[in-house]
Amino acid sequence: xxxxxxxxxxxxxxxxxxxxxxxxxxxxxxxxxxxxxxxxxxxxxxxxxxxxxxxxxxxxxxxxxxxxxxxxxxxxxxxxxxxxxxxxxxxxxxxxxxxxxxxxxxxxxxxxxxxxxxxxxxxxxxxxxxxxxxxxxxxxxxxxxxxxxxxxxxxxxxxxxxxxxxxxxxxxxxxxxxxxxxxxxxxxxxxxxxxxxxxxxxxxxxxxxxxxxxxxxxxxxxxxxxxxxxxxxxxxxxxxxxxxxxxxxxxxxxxxxxxxxxxxxxxxxxxxxxxxxxxxxxxxxxxxxxxxxxxxxxxxxxxxxxxxxxxxxxxxxxxxxxxxxxxxxxxxxxxxxxxxxxxxxxxxxxxxx
Amino acid sequence: xxxxxxxxxxxxxxxxxxxxxxxxxxxxxxxxxxxxxxxxxxxxxxxxxxxxxxxxxxxxxxxxxxxxxxxxxxxxxxxxxxxxxxxxxxxxxxxxxxxxxxxxxxxxxxxxxxxxxxxxxxxxxxxxxxxxxxxxxxxxxxxxxxxxxxxxxxxxxxxxxxxxxxxxxxxxxxxxxxxxxxxxxxxxxxxxxxxxxxxxxxxxxxxxxxxxxxxxxxxxxxxxxxxxxxxxxxxxxxxxxxxxxxxxxxxxxxxxxxxxxxxxxxxxxxxxxxxxxxxxxxxxxxxxxxxxxxxxxxxxxxxxxxxxxxxxxxxxxxxxxxxxxxxxxxxxxxxxxxxxxxxxxxxxxxxxxxxxxxxxxxxxxxxxxxxxxxxxxxxxx
Numbered sequence: 001x002x003x004x005x006x007x008x009x010x011x012x013x014x015x016x017x018x019x020x021x022x023x024x025x026x027x028x029x030x031x032x033x034x035x036x037x038x039x040x041x042x043x044x045x046x047x048x049x050x051x052x053x054x055x056x057x058x059x060x061x062x063x064x065x066x067x068x069x070x071x072x073x074x075x076x077x078x079x080x081x082x083x084x085x086x087x088x089x090x091x092x093x094x095x096x097x098x099x100x101x102x103x104x105x106x107x108x109x110x111x112x113x114x115x116x117x118x119x120x121x122x123x124x125x126x127x128x129x130x131x132x133x134x135x136x137x138x139x140x141x142x143x144x145x146x147x148x149x150x151x152x153x154x155x156x157x158x159x160x161x162x163x164x165x166x167x168x169x170x171x172x173x174x175x176x177x178x179x180x181x182x183x184x185x186x187x188x189x190x191x192x193x194x195x196x197x198x199x200x201x202x203x204x205x206x207x208x209x210x211x212x213x214x215x216x217x218x219x220x221x222x223x224x225x226x227x228x229x230x231x232x233x234x235x236x237x238x239x240x241x242x243x244x245x246x247x248x249x250x251x252x253x254x255x256x257x258x259x260x261x262x263x264x265x266x267x268x269x270x271x272x273x274x275x276x277x278x279x280x281x282x283x284x285x286x287x288x289x290x291x292x293x294x295x296x297x298x299x300x301x302x303x304x305x306x307x308x309x310x311x312x313x314x315x316x317x318x319x320x321x322x323x324x325x326x327x328x329x330x331x332x333x334x335x336x337x338x339x340x341x342x343x344x345x346x347x348x349x350x351x352x353x
Numbered sequence: 354x355x356x357x358x359x360x361x362x363x364x365x366x367x368x369x370x371x372x373x374x375x376x377x378x379x380x381x382x383x384x385x386x387x388x389x390x391x392x393x394x395x396x397x398x399x400x401x402x403x404x405x406x407x408x409x410x411x412x413x414x415x416x417x418x419x420x421x422x423x424x425x426x427x428x429x430x431x432x433x434x435x436x437x438x439x440x441x442x443x444x445x446x447x448x449x450x451x452x453x454x455x456x457x458x459x460x461x462x463x464x465x466x467x468x469x470x471x472x473x474x475x476x477x478x479x480x481x482x483x484x485x486x487x488x489x490x491x492x493x494x495x496x497x498x499x500x501x502x503x504x505x506x507x508x509x510x511x512x513x514x515x516x517x518x519x520x521x522x523x524x525x526x527x528x529x530x531x532x533x534x535x536x537x538x539x540x541x542x543x544x545x546x547x548x549x550x551x552x553x554x555x556x557x558x559x560x561x562x563x564x565x566x567x568x569x570x571x572x573x574x575x576x577x578x579x580x581x582x583x584x585x586x587x588x589x590x591x592x593x594x595x596x597x598x599x600x601x602x603x604x605x606x607x608x609x610x611x612x613x614x615x616x617x618x619x620x621x622x623x624x625x626x627x628x629x630x631x632x633x634x635x636x637x638x639x640x641x642x643x644x645x646x647x648x649x650x651x652x653x654x655x656x657x658x659x660x661x662x663x664x665x666x667x668x669x670x671x672x673x674x675x676x677x678x679x680x681x682x683x684x685x686x687x688x689x690x691x692x693x694x695x696x697x698x699x700x701x702x703x704x705x706x707x708x709x710x711x712x713x714x715x716x717x718x719x720x721x722x723x724x725x726x727x728x729x730x731x732x733x734x
Contacts, residue, residue: 049601049602049603050572050601184686186686214396214397214628214687215396215628215630215669215672215673216396216668216669216672216682216683217682217686218672218674218682219672219673219674219680219681219682220680220682222674222680223679223680223682226680241601241602243602244631244673244674244675245674247674247676248674248675248676248678248680249674267676268676271676281603282602282603284606285602285603285605285606286602286631287605287606287609287629287631287632287634287635288631288634288635289630289631289633289634289658289670289673290634290658291634291635291654291655291658292655292658297606297610299606299607299610300603300606300607301607302557303571303573303574303604
């Protein structure tokens with residue numbers, strides 16, 4: 001499978017300022033060294049509790065935020081990627097060739113003009129459509145705006161494209177001259193999707209797109225996402241804390257805890273055979289909609305620690321029921337423990353390959 | 354069969370808005386047995402929360418309870434909550450019936466500390482008991498020869514407080530600096546009680562939490578404080594209105610465990626309002642499914658999940674995502690309750706709608722023992 005996005009050592013810190021001169025006193029380590037690759041055409045799920053850095057990660061990947069460190073490679077030809085890797089491994093890491101390549105391909109170094117060109121290819125759908133859509137804009141302007149910004153179409157063609165897109169998402173032409181508040185939650189989310197998809201992106205971030213709608217509408221939206229993925233050949237990064245939804249829609253899932261990835265695997269593999277203690281506890285606390293099943297709960301005491309001062313060693317150790325001395329001192333690395341064709345990455349001292 | 358603790362009969366609630374009269378509840382019939390956990394499920398805007406608020410007679414304006422009866426059995430007396438005056442209701446709320454609200458951030462007052470907010474409950478419902486305890490303490494101090502004159506004066510003041518709570522004299526004294534320090538004894542007594550309650554709900558480090566303001570608490574902690582407030586007087590009926598929608602799954606699991614355990618311990622009955630069928634399956638004994646202001650099905654948990662009868666219940670259960678299953682949804686949207694559909698309110702979205710459904714609203718029928726359905730398919734004419 002071809003890699004669409006490769007992220008290496010991504011870090012995003014938010015500074016906390018204080019004092020008279022607003023000096024920086026600390027950092028909120030929202031994303032702290034995340035490496036991932038997302039394949040073309042897959043739906044990659046990212047789960048974790050609130051405040052673990054899921055949304056920040058998503059926004060940094062498409063460069064709505066500037067990362068503090070790390071590289072993002074978006075749709076880089078594989079031979080170029082190989083060369084970069086080779087150069088990184090070789091001793092002269094500062095060679096001009098590497099610098100040039102990075103400048104050309106690494107998203108984290110891009111500046112405005114270059115980014116704008118790429119924005120067409122990467123879009124995002126936010127959590128709550130009632131806040132992500134401008135309440136003063138008509139639907140035709142909302143959906144047509146990306147086309148104008150990227151100078152893809154104008155005038156009559158723009159209108160035609162907007163109507164076509166709306167019809168594809170189950171809305172119709174009569175609704176062009178309406179405002180967002182005239183729609184229901186599900187319809188509003190469809191408008192947000194239309195707005196994202198109209199530039200024909202290859203990569204879409206869905207940031208908890210179903211958390212603000214009801215159960216019956218949620219199923220409808222999920223169906224829509226699957227249909228669109230096939231139709232437009234999209235790659236999704238599905239960020240959510242709703243594990244049952246992620247289980248249904250994703251091909252691979254990553255579990256995030258306090259700015260770090262703790263486990264990555266194929267969806268079925270991960271849900272049937274979770275290895276990291278946090279993943280196990282997280283999955284066991286999903287309520288099952290079947291009264292005959294009484295799942296044994298792995299109790300997770302306490303709450304997520306502050307990302308300003310994350311615990312030393314493994315970040316999960318204060319809440320981990322199986323923590324040992326190593327966990328308190330050393331930070332575990334993400335290692336592959338799965339079979340050859342099925343990757344299963346875990347960051348835990350207790351899991352050995 | 355256990356006896357009923359609460360009976361809601363033909364409850365009607367309307368909201369008078371500028372756009373028109375919203376018929377939020379239209380003839381809701383529901384009962385709750387002693388020691389039972391009843392789940393109320395449905396989509397947003399179907400009237401779950403309004404039902405909960407009606408039990409406390411707290412429907413906010415422009416809403417009005419227009420008809421029906423809510424009978425509550427309290428200490429062998431049966432009372433109709435809708436016919437009581439406000440002061441009686443104030444004594445019931447928080448003591449016999451209490452509620453956990455949806456958004457803990459909004460349920461707590463941002464300008465008071467946790468201690469001040471929790472002590473309100475005690476001051477209102479257990480004032481006499483606590484003052485008596487203070488008096489006992491004073492008595493002991495005097496016997497041991499501590500304090501002397503000051504203790505004597507304080508004793509007099511507290512006795513007055515016990516006998517005449519609205520005394521003008523006390524109101525005056527409590528404003529004088531230095532002298533008003535007599536109140537600290539009561540405060541200390543309340544503080545002890547609060548810490549006891551916070552320990553019960555497994556709050557970490559309750560002494561520290563007491564002096565915190567709501568914005569300093571995390572979502573899970575704030576929800577615990579709200580639960581503590583609701584459970585402070587061991588109510589016989591607890592209404593939990595989506596207590597876990599704003600917290601994470603791991604915290605949700607903790608809170609569900611907590612509610613279940615406290616229910617066992619105090620023998621309370623719980624009405625659990627939620628839209629998450631998973632939570633219902635894990636915690637409740639019986640379920641009521643609501644749609645557009647009326648009940649469509651009531652049955653035991655096993656029965657609802659194994660053998661749902663109402664088309665809406667079926668649709669709701671089918672729309673729960675599961676791996677390897679195609680996503681299914683209920684067609685259409687929730688109707689506008691200003692002009693609800695005639696007849697059965699679900700008929701425009703119902704896959705099995707018949708001609709009669711558009712004309713006659715169905716009545717509740719008991720299809721099986723303990724399984725009630727409101728649908729024409731099962732002869733509810």
